[in-house]
Amino acid sequence: MSDTRTIEFHVSPTGVDKGSREMPDPNSGTADAPFATIAHARDTVRGMKERGLLSGPVTVFLRGGRHEIDTPIVFRPEDSGPITYAAYPGETPVVSGGREVGGWTVEERLGRTVWTTTIPEVAAGAWYFKQLFVNGERRARPRLPREGFYRIEDVPDRSRDDYIFTPSDRFVAAEGDINDWSNITDVEAVVLHYWVEERMPFASYDAATRVVSSTRETRMNLKDEYEGWAKYYVENVREALGEPGDWYLDRATGELTYIPMPGETPDGAVVVAPVAEDLLRFDGRPDGGEFVEHLRFVGIRFEHTTWSRSPDGYATYSQAAHGVG
Numbered sequence: 001m002s003d004t005r006t007i008e009f010h011v012s013p014t015g016v017d018k019g020s021r022e023m024p025d026p027n028s029g030t031a032d033a034p035f036a037t038i039a040h041a042r043d044t045v046r047g048m049k050e051r052g053l054l055s056g057p058v059t060v061f062l063r064g065g066r067h068e069i070d071t072p073i074v075f076r077p078e079d080s081g082p083i084t085y086a087a088y089p090g091e092t093p094v095v096s097g098g099r100e101v102g103g104w105t106v107e108e109r110l111g112r113t114v115w116t117t118t119i120p121e122v123a124a125g126a127w128y129f130k131q132l133f134v135n136g137e138r139r140a141r142p143r144l145p146r147e148g149f150y151r152i153e154d155v156p157d158r159s160r161d162d163y164i165f166t167p168s169d170r171f172v173a174a175e176g177d178i179n180d181w182s183n184i185t186d187v188e189a190v191v192l193h194y195w196v197e198e199r200m201p202f203a204s205y206d207a208a209t210r211v212v213s214s215t216r217e218t219r220m221n222l223k224d225e226y227e228g229w230a231k232y233y234v235e236n237v238r239e240a241l242g243e244p245g246d247w248y249l250d251r252a253t254g255e256l257t258y259i260p261m262p263g264e265t266p267d268g269a270v271v272v273a274p275v276a277e278d279l280l281r282f283d284g285r286p287d288g289g290e291f292v293e294h295l296r297f298v299g300i301r302f303e304h305t306t307w308s309r310s311p312d313g314y315a316t317y318s319q320a321a322h323g324v325g
Helices: 038-050
Strands: 007-011 058-062 065-068 073-075 083-087 093-096 098-100 105-109 112-118 132-134 137-139 170-172 188-193 196-206 211-214 231-235 247-249 255-258 271-274 280-282 295-298 301-303
Touching (some): 007 038, 038 073, 065 098
Parallel strands (some): 007 058, 058 083, 065 093, 073 280, 083 295, 093 301
Antiparallel strands (some): 098 271, 105 112, 132 137, 132 271, 170 211, 188 196, 188 231, 247 255
């Protein structure tokens, strides 16, 4: 009679991926010590499958704590199960695509107490992020207007009667809505129209004509389906930084500034900035009939992803891609 016991491995944020633990303990059915990464556990199981050493299902238990990754964990057809990646009983593992940010200095600015820290990778151009999480909650970049929306006044060389999928990379702002802000090329117009949100990063602003030029074209005509030209707000305006929960990242210097919420202190806060855009990726080979199958993920929290742009180069943006809280 064949042995079909479930083979178990453990992964812990304090584990180690080195050493020869290709096989589980023959007496307990568990690995002799936890691995440090899910990817190493995946590779170990894959290697055992290739050598014909698996006779039954596998469970990879993730111990509690933050399992940080900066690239997605990729599963291919050779990683197919039955394999379960599960929270260790009574514990809450978090697969996080972010890094914890520390080294805060507390000072008075803008008439408020602010926290500041410098991130060398940002100053070096190796990292830039558009989301920040404090104690498990997403914080907002400074936006204008604070409440409600602006409305586009006109769109050069376009008509509201144009076909719905007529792109634009410029619009005319109403007087007083846009200014020649100090970080103008890091500001984004977030246009809400039809059923989409389109993000238009500023390339320039002409104060004389009030024309905003963007580095990206929209996919759709910059009109509101019923009310004329589209409504929008602007995000990441340095001069708008001033309310609790606001944060601003200076791309040139790497300085991160955060205005804390009431009761928050640097010593007690967990501040996470995202690095990875994806946490899991399933790369099957459907043309050859090879699929990633029979994998289960149970009781695991997935958090902290970043995002860039839509892959086709347009400004169109899906809410589903905005990262996991």
